[in-house]
Amino acid sequence: MSIKDRLRNTKGFSKGQKKIAEYILANFDKAPFLTATKLAAEADTSESTVVRFAIELGYDGFPDMQRDMKEVARQTLTSAERLIRISDTVDMDNVLMSVMKSDIMSIRETMNMIDVDVFNTVVDKLSAAKRIYILGIRSSYSVALYMSIYFRMIFDNVHLVGLPGAADVFEEIISVNNSDAFIGITFPRYSRRTVHAMEIAKNNGAYTVALTDSMDAPITEVAHNVLVARSGLTGFVDSLTAPFSVVNALIAACGIKKDKELLKKLQNLEQIWKEHSIYTMENKKK
Known part of the structure; x- marks a missing residue:
């Protein structure tokens, strides 16, 4: 009720x-x-x-x-x-604490809601996939982008769908097949385009994972597995703190699953970063 x-x-x-x-x-x-x-x-x-x-x-x-x-x-x-x-x-003087408390509550609720067995299944399926497609539209794009950056360190074939200037979303996933995995990320108000894209991926035989806020979300109908993460209402937009936390857990678990391959890649990357001075190692002068 x-x-x-x-x-x-x-x-x-x-x-x-x-x-x-x-x-x-x-x-x-x-x-x-x-x-x-x-x-x-x-x-x-x-x-x-x-x-x-x-x-x-x-x-x-x-x-x-x-x-x-x-x-x-x-x-x-x-x-x-x-x-x-x-x-x-909301009193302007209390905005900072109010938002942070709401984010803490969202993570606590996510910990109580998420199914650990499903999470482990997702990690196994992603680790076995030939290609991984990730799609998030509008604010969910930030989560998809973050996931893709670190998944590319772990997996050899990761596609972030919907990059600016890229082909239409549906054109990008036309070759998805039963050896692939497709991750659809959407939170209220839900993206119809993300749902339709994942439906195509599932119909093509791909393993589909939804990262969303509720088992009642529209995208769950076209997902083999669902990872639930609360998106707290902290202002005129939804907070994605809990979804990012779940993505962090996925990155960590997949990294552990493929630790030998990841270790070699990270060692090579460190050498490249060092040779091209990608990061500054200097501390601020006191």
């Missing part, structure tokens, strides 16, 4: 709880971003009533209910609407 359905089912609610339910339903574009104290003030009730109400609805507490409301908001509010609501409800 969705949070909105729970709020509409007012049977058994106290007078104060009904006030809270009515306020949230009437102001769902704003309510998810309010603290328990502010929500109580807006609904003309007490903070303790708000906390008890969350528990009455089946949540562990108000933070748990608030995360559920934010999840719905992510799917329905535009970036502009998110910015307006965040600006109205």
Whole structure:
């Protein structure tokens, strides 16, 4: 049952709880971003009533209910609407700590949600693939790019799909076959193009992996395996801290899996970097 359905089912609610339910339903574009104290003030009730109400609805507490409301908001509010609501409800002096706490919570939730057996299967399948294709569009492109940089150190044939100036996404994956792996990365609001591209890859026989925020995300329907990583709502865009953490784990696990080949590549790279003075080793003068 969705949070909105729970709020509409007012049977058994106290007078104060009904006030809270009515306020949230009437102001769902704003309510998810309010603290328990502010929500109580807006609904003309007490903070303790708000906390008890969350528990009455089946949540562990108000933070748990608030995360559920934010999840719905992510799917329905535009970036502009998110910015307006965040600006109205978050004190500028608390932005830094608020965002960092939200990112910590996203990583904790990801640790509880991700299936370790699935993660290990993904590592095995990627390690056995002839070619690995990685696709992420818009903000997810940053995750895809980061993954591709380090995967190229580990694997011989890694393709980052959708590079600026490259051919159309669908043209780039036309030769994908059953010896390949395809990783699709998408978070709310989900990229239809990423979903369609991975569907083509799967139909061509490739092993497909989705990195997304929920098992209900559209891309899961065309994925052999799904890695779930929470993308926290910290402003007018989603935070990708947890997805980057999962990618770090994939890089580490694949590196360990192919440690002998990786060691040789890294030794060669270090020599090249040294010969061409790629990195500065000088410390700042004190």
